[in-house]
Amino acid sequence: MSTAWPGRRRTPRGAAAFAVLALLLAAGLLLWSKWLPYAARVGELAGSHVWSGSSVLAGAGVDPGSAPSLAAGWAFTKVYALAVWKALVAGLVIAAAVQTLVPRRWLTSVLRRRSGTSSALVGGLLSTPSMMCTCCTAPVATALRRSGAPTAGVVAYWLGNPLLNPAVLVFLALVPPWQWAATRLVVGLLLVVGGSALVARLAGDRVPAPAVDEVARTHDGGPRRFLPVLARTSAFLVPEYLVVVFAVGTFAGWLFPLGESARSWGVLGVLVAVALGLLLVVPTAGEVPLAQGLATAGFGPAVVGALLVALPAVSLPSAVMVVGALGRRVVTWTMIVVAAGSLLGAALLALLV
Structure with a gap:
């Protein structure tokens, strides 16, 4: 596949310059949106060891088991x-930088290894600096898939x-019992490396046709293609994302029926x-106050362990966002593997506590 602009071929030096530009852009954005806020949060928790703030459900006024409500969905x-x-x-x-500034062959050489486990290990290592929730990382995952x-x-x-x-692992170590952080780390490593390799084996490694077409239209386009790709990606993903989040919020009471009677x-x-962890969407570390609330209400460690894995790993909105690039088979098997990992998290935390 060509790596040229229309009428101009990208030189190795130009390709390297664009890749460095993408790296600097990513670092600046992550510093602003993730690294500095989380550093401040870690400092706060190190001093207090108490999680401040409510869960996203409590903030929206959603009660467990409450009837569907458009007002709740909007809130x-x-x-x-x-x-x-x-x-x-x-x-x-x-995501736009990945598709237009980083040469496709560079990305594939980094992530495409001899085995699925090795590829998953590299993908997991690359994920740790960005520290995004499952929905916010979906555009980048989509861009990576469309890049081959x-x-x-x-x-x-x-x-x-x-x-x-x-950052969340540090949060879990500073606030709840240490077993929470241990469960999340052990099961997280198993899912990210072993689970991702298993998904690739079960679902295959064929890029869906629309994603292949997207590569041909956008990849290696250079700065001239950056803004059009960003605009098109935003116009497609953001409304879809907000609609599904609104739907989840509307039915959040049914999606989170774990009131006191469920103990x-x-x-x-x-x-x-x-099941609710696979559907409900929470921001980064949003599982912490939800799990704390359930533990305080008397729920056993098995329920908490399941939520510590299922809630952050995937959600209905993130699945909808990536399905066009990854394909239904990959997304379905991913959710099945995450469900199995969540049950493992439930069993492990029950054994540790």
Whole structure:
């Protein structure tokens, strides 16, 4: 596939310059949206060891088991958007940079390894600095797939952002019992590396046709293509994202039915926690106050362990955002593997506590 602009061929020096530009742009955006805010948060928690602030559901006034409400959907969308807008902006801009500034052959040489496990390991390592929630990382995962990156590496990047977020691991170590952080780290590593490789094996590694067409139209386009790609990606993903988030908020009471009466559900409560974790969307570290609230209300460690994995890993909005690039088979198998990992998290935390 050509790496030329219309009427102009990119030189190796020019390609390197554009790649450095993309790296600097990503670093600046992450410094603004993630690194500095999280550094301040770590300092706060190191001094207090108490999580301040409520969950996104409480902030939107959603009660467990409450009936669907358009007002709740709007309130949830506003609370969630205010929590993630910086990271979403960063994700969209980085995605456009990946598609237009970084040579496709460079990306594929980094992520395409001899085995799916090796590709997943590289994808997981690349995910740790960006520290995004599952929805905000979806545009970047989409861009990587459209650039020809392998399934295992892309899925590992998508899952690794929320599951292996070093800031959230520090949050969990500073606030709840240490077993929470241990469960998240162990199961997160298994899912990001082993789970992503398993998804690639089960779903195959064929790039969907629309994604191949997108590569031909946008990749290696240089700065001249950056703004058009950013505008097109934003115009397509942001409205779709907000509509699905609004729908989740509207039915959030049903999607989160774990009120006090659910404490006696036993295994059923764990299964419900896994299911709602795959659907509900939370901002980065949004699982912490939800898990704390359930633990305080008397729910067992199995329910908490399931939510510590399922809530951040994937969500209905993020699945909708990536399905066009990854394909339905990859997204479906990813959610199945995450569900299995969530059950493992439930079992592990129950054993540790």
